[in-house]
């Protein structure tokens with residue numbers, strides 16, 4: 001779940017499942033990076049801008065055990081032309097708990113052609129014939 005906050009910021013929660021393990025009992029770093037990327041990416045939806053991740057710099061500060069709820073907090077730090085700079089933290093033990101992961105990101109605004117030109121034709125066709133498909137696949141509600 002993601003919740004829109006003051007300014008252009010979001011909070012989200014991600015629960016680490018057994019399928020997300022890297023080392024036994026611990027979250028894989030790539031999965032945690034994905035949780036950060038998804039949370040940061042949802043900021044662009046609030047800007048109503050289509051953008052893709054250009055750069056994602058991740059710090060892994062503490063190991064994150066399976067069943068942990070990662071409390072994510074992301075915000076836009078700057079927008080310059082097509083470049084959207086943002087930053088996020090993931091805390092454990094509660095929204096005010098210690099930081100386990102953090103990331104700085106640069107998203108680049110793209111035209112919808114980016115996906116039409118580069119995506120696989122079958123999925124592009126399916127998305128074109130049912131525009132709500134993407135919304136359902138990425139289903140999150142803002143401040144439900």
Ligand SMILES: CCCCCCCC(=O)SCCNC(=O)CCNC(=O)[C@H](O)C(C)(C)COP(=O)(O)OP(=O)(O)OC[C@H]1O[C@@H](n2cnc3c(N)ncnc32)[C@H](O)[C@@H]1OP(=O)(O)O
Pocket residue numbers: 037041050051052053054055081082083106108110
């Ligand atoms: C609608 C659903 C969206 C869901 C998104 C979910 C998030 C994701 O996982 S996205 C998938 C992962 N990301 C990708 O696949 C992106 C792949 N990369 C690309 O397609 C291209 O490199 C792309 C579009 C980012 C940039 O290419 P292009 O449009 O030619 O822009 P380009 O002119 O090179 O760069 C624009 C500016 O960004 C800067 N920039 C681009 N990439 C980077 C980078 N990695 N690091 C730093 N700066 C960068 C450039 O220096 C340039 O800056 P300036 O305007 O100051 O000169």
